[in-house]
Amino acid sequence: MSSDTALVVEGVTKAWRSPSGTDRRVLDHVGFVVERGSSMCVTGGSGSGKTTLLHILAGLVNPDAGSVILGGQSLFTLGEAARDRFRARHIGYMFQVFNLVGMLSAMENVALPLVFAGESASSAQTRAGALLERLGLSGKSDHRPQALSVGEQQRVALARAVVAEPWLLLADEPTASLDPANAEMALELLASEASRTGASTVIVTHDPAVRARFALQLTVGGGT
Amino acid sequence: MNLLSLILRSLSSRKTSTLLTALGAALGVALVSAVVVLGHEVESSYRNSGSGFPMIVGPKGSPMQLVLNTVYHLDKSPGLMPYRAYEELRDARWVRLAVPYAVGDSFRGFRVVGTTDSIFTERFTPLPKQPLVIAQGRAFKHDSKFLNHLIDDLRGKAVAASRPSSESSGHHHHDHSHEIIAEAVVGATVARELGLKIGDKIEPTHGVEGGKDHKHEHLWTLTGILAPTSTAIDRLVFISLESFFGIEDHQQGALLPDSGDVGLSAAIVYPAAATQRAIMLPRLNKRSDIQAVSPSEVIRGLLDIVGNVDKVLLLEAVLAVIVAVLGTAVAIYNLMNERLREIAILRAVGARRFQVLLLVVGESVFVASLGAIAGLAAGRGLIAAVSDRVAATAGFVPDPLAYVPVSLGDSVPAVPFEVITLVAVVVVSAIAGLLPAAKAYSADVARHLAPPT
Numbered sequence A: 001m002s003s004d005t006a007l008v009v010e011g012v013t014k015a016w017r018s019p020s021g022t023d024r025r026v027l028d029h030v031g032f033v034v035e036r037g038s039s040m041c042v043t044g045g046s047g048s049g050k051t052t053l054l055h056i057l058a059g060l061v062n063p064d065a066g067s068v069i070l071g072g073q074s075l076f077t078l079g080e081a082a083r084d085r086f087r088a089r090h091i092g093y094m095f096q097v098f099n100l101v102g103m104l105s106a107m108e109n110v111a112l113p114l115v116f117a118g119e120s121a122s123s124a125q126t127r128a129g130a131l132l133e134r135l136g137l138s139g140k141s142d143h144r145p146q147a148l149s150v151g152e153q154q155r156v157a158l159a160r161a162v163v164a165e166p167w168l169l170l171a172d173e174p175t176a177s178l179d180p181a182n183a184e185m186a187l188e189l190l191a192s193e194a195s196r197t198g199a200s201t202v203i204v205t206h207d208p209a210v211r212a213r214f215a216l217q218l219t220v221g222g223g224t
Numbered sequence B: 001m002n003l004l005s006l007i008l009r010s011l012s013s014r015k016t017s018t019l020l021t022a023l024g025a026a027l028g029v030a031l032v033s034a035v036v037v038l039g040h041e042v043e044s045s046y047r048n049s050g051s052g053f054p055m056i057v058g059p060k061g062s063p064m065q066l067v068l069n070t071v072y073h074l075d076k077s078p079g080l081m082p083y084r085a086y087e088e089l090r091d092a093r094w095v096r097l098a099v100p101y102a103v104g105d106s107f108r109g110f111r112v113v114g115t116t117d118s119i120f121t122e123r124f125t126p127l128p129k130q131p132l133v134i135a136q137g138r139a140f141k142h143d144s145k146f147l148n149h150l151i152d153d154l155r156g157k158a159v160a161a162s163r164p165s166s167e168s169s170g171h172h173h174h175d176h177s178h179e180i181i182a183e184a185v186v187g188a189t190v191a192r193e194l195g196l197k198i199g200d201k202i203e204p205t206h207g208v209e210g211g212k213d214h215k216h217e218h219l220w221t222l223t224g225i226l227a228p229t230s231t232a233i234d235r236l237v238f239i240s241l242e243s244f245f246g247i248e249d250h251q252q253g254a255l256l257p258d259s260g261d262v263g264l265s266a267a268i269v270y271p272a273a274a275t276q277r278a279i280m281l282p283r284l285n286k287r288s289d290i291q292a293v294s295p296s297e298v299i300r301g302l303l304d305i306v307g308n309v310d311k312v313l314l315l316e317a318v319l320a321v322i323v324a325v326l327g328t329a330v331a332i333y334n335l336m337n338e339r340l341r342e343i344a345i346l347r348a349v350g351a352r353r354f355q356v357l358l359l360v361v362g363e364s365v366f367v368a369s370l371g372a373i374a375g376l377a378a379g380r381g382l383i384a385a386v387s388d389r390v391a392a393t394a395g396f397v398p399d400p401l402a403y404v405p406v407s408l409g410d411s412v413p414a415v416p417f418e419v420i421t422l423v424a425v426v427v428v429s430a431i432a433g434l435l436p437a438a439k440a441y442s443a444d445v446a447r448h449l450a451p452p453t
């Protein structure tokens, strides 16, 4: 088992404090390995901690215990600023809602991770433009997200997640707001971009049809 | 796309709020700019014309009134001094040039001064080292022999008027009006505002406020127009002293029965050597019939008063700027809650805490600076717009493009006040911007990434 560019998760535990003041453990010693270039699907009921897990994998939320190692780098031993930069370079995230930045064009949204990773503005725009073209959005790169269809927004979100050729691609319910045809296309594109860039993929879904595509599966929130 | 273009995008996506807050800063800064430039112009112009007139001799009374009336042509004339005192000064060894001023008339709102052609032929320098220049035409004709004759004649009347009996009538009475050459030279502003040309006839009226008083039924021919001086002289009409005294009305008012002499408003005295001024001022002031003042000293006293008014205004203006700049930060702060999601997204795609801090501080600085630059320009524009009004009411012409340096100490070169203002606005807006920036800095990324519920 090569740890190089693979995702290794061990003993991740997270409790959220509810408004009533009691702690509720949503993740309890979660551990798994996703090899380079392969993918895993996460399932579980609503409120079971799927999004929380992805946030931890992205280094956005600190776990109470456990470790996340990506490409040999332990996320939570990095300082916060270094972790932000690491995320910009090596982790792509598609959110449960698309979370595109409304004041920026499609192309600028896609270029954001490259810019924060320290790439020059012009080269970031060039790479973003090329990627949008490959995803069939060449005519839309100057559009604001609000001027795009839901399916198009999803593809822009995908482009933003993969543009930096990350080691790890995280996708939270990528098909939830799409019709079946668009959902199918989104999954195809996601798979092809992941294999092109060699990223490991972790997808959250509650759709059995989507789940069926993945050999590797993890169910969270079993305890409740 | 870098941090700066993110700032610009963010601001342009909220145009109305951006423009309104920038406008607030602009108004405050325009006020500062106008007060500073005007204050500078008041000071430099008053200081300049103070040194352009080394000494003024006039009747006993308020030195300030004498200076205001003679140099700036404001206020009323403080009275009359004996013509004989002027003659003494004119002929004194220590005096290089003595210029008589007889005031009290006006022509369509512009004050008239009766004087001699020495203001053109001698080195009469209303601004330091800058003699009067006739831009068009020539000086008015001045006949000193005739003037002396006329003065003698008037003195006779004054002596006669001082006697209780009425034997004066018929004695020595000449009507000179038909012999007088009545010509006038006007300042640049007079010519421009009234559209006067060489050869035009003008008809002064008695009194300096408005022109309601009856006319003299004498016409003066315009022979010359002066080049602009940016002083009160631009708003004057100069005529010869003999044509001034030739008017019957003036003769009545100009007689000083007590001294048996003709009255003159003032004399501007240029000593032959600079040191003479300090020696002669106290000597002249010992006399009971005249006072002598140094305009620059009187003006220094005036500026101390004006300077304080200035400082209060400036303080208010600076407070207005601070409030306006704080306003830009508060406006950004108020919108921050709606923007936390956007901030969280930026963080999630790799922006560091410090970068979102810079983004928000940058917005505050950018809006405030934009407003400040507009305000600095508007302040200058305001000066340009009121410059004619100021000229009419304060006796000088403020230059909207005046260079207004601020000294930061002896070892550092002075910089334009605009630079200081801009730096101050940047610093204050950066500090104020930390308030909303702190909110962005400490935003809980994971929580704000969740779909809005």
Ligand SMILES: Nc1ncnc2c1ncn2[C@@H]1O[C@H](COP(=O)(O)OP(=O)(O)OP(=O)(O)O)[C@@H](O)[C@H]1O
Residues within 6 Å of the ligand: A016, A017, A026, A044, A045, A046, A047, A048, A049, A050, A051, A052, A053, A096, B446, B447
């Ligand atoms: N930042 C937070 N602070 C406090 N509680 C949180 C926070 N984020 C999530 N939770 C709580 O943790 C639990 C798990 O939330 P999470 O979003 O991970 O669920 P999920 O499996 O993604 O659900 P869904 O399928 O509805 O998206 C929920 O009860 C939620 O209220």
Ligand SMILES: [Mg+2]
Residues within 6 Å of the ligand: A050, A051, A052, A096, A172
């Ligand atoms: Mg979720």
